[in-house]
Amino acid sequence: MTAWYLLHCKARQEARARVHVENQGYTTSLPQVKLQKVLRGKRTSCIEPLFPNYLFVQLNEKTANFNALRSTRGVNGFVRFGGVPATVPSAVMEHILAIEQQHLQETSTKQTFPAGAKVEIIEGPFSGLQAIYEIAKGEERCMVLLDMLGKQQRIEIEERSIRTSCNA
Incomplete structure (x- = not known):
């Protein structure tokens, strides 16, 4: 046994x-x-x-x-x-x-996003907002473009805190 x-x-x-x-x-x-x-x-x-x-x-x-x-x-x-x-x-x-x-x-199976993909931020201060994936920055972080105040702002966030947008 x-x-x-x-x-x-x-x-x-x-x-x-x-x-x-x-x-x-x-x-x-x-x-x-x-x-x-x-x-x-x-x-x-x-x-x-x-x-x-x-x-x-x-x-x-x-x-x-x-x-x-x-x-x-x-x-x-x-x-x-x-x-x-x-x-x-x-x-x-x-x-x-x-x-x-x-x-x-x-x-x-690490998820990667193509440049220009529409993503949704799922955690952090920008949770619930839509963004555009720009580029990976290191192993854990990435740059996304966020539409704020009528202008696209580039922010750096952890890649695990985004997912493919349901509105894509």
Whole structure:
């Protein structure tokens, strides 16, 4: 019978632990999220684990070598309750695997707009207004033309805060 277990990893070594556990033939899950951080005064986007220092691993409790996994590079040991490695309920794992799959889809299908496309601003101070997409500015931001006071104003906003206009 296979079940999901939770490995406690050494600080910031989840990816290393994942590689070494997968090299032993086990299935793992390391859900990640994309965050905006300020590093050295510059805003950057980075991908970090949703559960820092933890790695989910699917094991057959009759054939798995728990001692070898506990001794794997980057791993501190299993999360235990009463001295027994704790299993993660299947309903919880289904939700976690769905989050991981959603993150993979979001990172692989970034929406880009052609120059001159009509867009709607969906968040921020200009929410609900129509604009014209001009150009991408870096990975996360873009320039749009907004009609204000009878004149087109060029503003820079995050690309995630716009969508294709329904009035296009």
